[in-house]
Amino acid sequence: MPQQPHTPFGTGVQPFSEPRVRIFKIDFVLLAATLGLIAFSIVTLDSATADTAATSHYFSMRQGIYAVIGLVLMVTLASIDYSRFRELKTGLYIGMMGLIVLVLGLGGATRGSRRWIELPFFRFQPSELGKVLLVLALSAFVLDRVRYINDRQTTSRIMLLALVPTLLVMAQPDLGTSIIYVNIALALLFVGGTKWTHFAALAGLAAAAATLVLVIAPLAGTPVLKGYQKDRLTAFLHKDNADPRSQGYQLNQAQTAIGSGRQTGRGVHRATQTRLGFLPESHTDFVFAVVGERFGFVGAGIVLSLYALLIWRALRILTISKNLYGALLAAGIGAMLLTQVFVNVGGNVGIMPITGIPLPLMSYGGSSVIVTLVALGILQSVYVQAREAAAGKTETI
């Protein structure tokens, strides 16, 4: 086990005011994957929603607008030094908590869960932004304790900082997002250098908590999960339910849609699962099934490969980062994206419960698209800073 994995040198931070023309140093592979996914999303939404919306391009047009806003934010973030965020950790953390509490207080509800705040022109989903704020703040907290990374106290403190918002998000209830929060915390600890034994202990605790929530609490008469959540968690195990409103039915239709795409897809007009409305939520939760039906194994494979490209670049940027904060940010963002992709696509192909989390950049939704692009902007910033440091443009103490 490594005791002290880092050399005792710090890295200087660029003041925000310094003129920077760094945009040409961004990671073009990462950018290409990002743009590829956005393009795929717009094309898919155009066909997925042609028969339902009043104007056939409603969703694709809006998704395009969200993407443009997100891309502007991404470029802006890429051109500033992410290291500054470390100083703002307390503010970011409090801001995140404030947003999550706010949505519990005055959020609107779809299908029994409060997830968003109604803004003019826009339905804002704070738990989406919360993911990025958590990565920024928690990475800073981990960094503060990196000398004592092997202490039990460090692990428990970091986990506590992560679990408070996790439980609040779970109470919205938004099970999928809470899984992402936990995974972000675990990834940060892992890259920070937490001992293996601590992870084993955390796994044990998680198992005990799951038993409590799923078995003991319902027996005691105080179920923690709402009915539809339990349905979702268990539905993928029995899909033959014929009731169109049931989760099993939805999963079954999603699977039929994906399977019927076969190797090369059915094209727009023959994609009956989507066009005839068998596929529920075809523009959000089940957008991957639309891709599967319309473009087949080839199309679904391309989309998955683009995500794999994103994850690979995140890990690559992690290793070249000029400082540990950048590495932690890359790890957190990578974990966030990987969890979302696996949980969402896993739900679509029937190997995971449906938790209602969006597929990054593909699912229709302003909060999700913009926040994902903000996260990728931070990732780009880490890359740009690393290249500048390597070129010796930034001073190193």
Add this chain to the structure above:
Amino acid sequence: MYLPGDKRMIVTPSLALRVAILGGIALVLFAIIFFRLWYLQVLSGDKYLAEANDNRVREVKVEAPRGQIVDRNGTVLVDNRTALAVQVLPQRLDNDPARRARETRRLAQVLGTRPGKLRKQILHDSKVLPFSPVTLKTDVSLDTVLYLQENQTRFPGVDVERVFLRKYPHDAVGAHLFGTLGEVTKKQLKDSRYNGVQLGDRVGQSGIEYQYDRYLRGRNGASRIQVDAMGRPKGELSIRDPVPGKQLRLAIDFGVQKAGQSALTGFGKPGGFVAMDPRNGQVLGLGSNPSFNPNVFAKGVSASVYKRLQDPNNGAPLANRAIQGLYPTGSSFKLISSTAALQSGLLSPSTVLFDGGSLNVGGISFRNAGGASYGALALPRALQVSSDVFFYRVGLMADQRGGDIIQKWARRLGLGHPTGIDLPGEVAGLVPSPAWRNRLFRKHLTDRPWTPGDNINFAVGQGDLQADPLQMATAYSAIANGGRVVTPHIGMRVEDSDGRALQEIDPGPKRRLGIAPATRSAIISGLRAAANDPGGTSEPVFRGFPITVAGKTGTAERGAQGDQSWYVVMAPYNDPRIVVAVTIERGGFGAEAAAPAARRILAAYFGVKGKKAVGTAGNAPN
């Protein structure tokens, strides 16, 4: 700036290991999904494709019943009934052409039609409305339906649907008012009047059904049914309830309508009638003879029946003579000539003109009908006995004065242009004027220019004048009510199905004419005398009638087509609540045909018992 703990990063072997582990986890997760996709799309793709093809939604229209049409007292005039319709879903027919042809042949035999016709209809309708059932025959017998259901395996794709059809409980009564339904046209769909109507829906295409379609039609509901590859329903996905149409209350009085139609039918000659409330333009009755039974239109009419209903040799039953007749009006026009003469100052009510039995102008002798001569008389008396010479002189005076006095007043009182009734198909008629005839002459469409003789004939409603009973009723109403030219209307109120008023229909008068009280009283006293005093043209017809009426006969010469019989009457004469205009083709003198018919209509309106024989000969010819 120095931040504690943020060290320059060096990738230690330990960090490299951890990154590798993260990468490994990601690789495994992606691999799981790839293999799952491979399994779903490549290994079992055909199975899922078959499943997807089994998944089909049929959207079934749930037809909304149209609103009822009732008369002013609530008597139902147009109702709905349900009927059975045989439909076919083209995409569920057999794919094999030979088997499909056999099925079409069987089906044609069952439905009593030709296979080619069915095939053409299926092809056409499924092009217009793909994925929708094609209705092959509406209102089939229960036996046919039972046969189809018992032999369902031999008729794949054939369905029986319940549809609403119009029902007319009183058969021919009011037939010319209601109009027919038909599938909405593509042109209509672009019109905002038809918002919410879908291709294939049936809307009002003529008559009241057309005019008030937006109230009468409901909004169809829809039920989305999931079906498997065999077309068997597997479950209902969603349903939208239909909204029934609103009830329309007409101003029509069923008793008046019925009396009018039976009076015309009893006389057995083509004609039309209008009964109207002169105070507001509400039409109490409007009909045409010969009539027809609108029930034949309910399920779509065959071309041969339709042709017969339009055939002039048959009396063209579909023509509505009350609003489409183009007849000279004969002496009933004298009300208009009188108004023009008095209002323009050609005459005063007491101006006396001499009727020596004829008037010679430009070498032509204009005579009274029947060779009568009435001596010196003023306007009321001239109306009472219907002195032609008196009005010939008025026509001549008007022509000499110039300025188209009578033409102007005829137009003001509603002739020469549509009255604006809420019934499509109204004609404008014709008010002949010097300008009109001279224009025709310049274009060589007539043999001579305008002469004073034209105006002389015009003043007594002969010659080129063309008007229909509704226009005459409107003109008489304007005198009856003291100068308001009403907008005739049949619709009175839009109601919900319980009869609660949602919207009143009251178009208001079109214009107000300044009719001097002296003008009005002179004319009405003349018309009153005509119907009540000895020597009056219609006095024998109304002898013994308990209500004092004021009416004018008319007998228009139409050459080879015989004499057009007219009668226009207002009652009671001192405060008219009803104006009736009747015209009968080849009916002879006004008092012989039209006046007795008008009396029957008035009797129905005022509840007068006892009939008077139709066709009483008058002692005065005109």
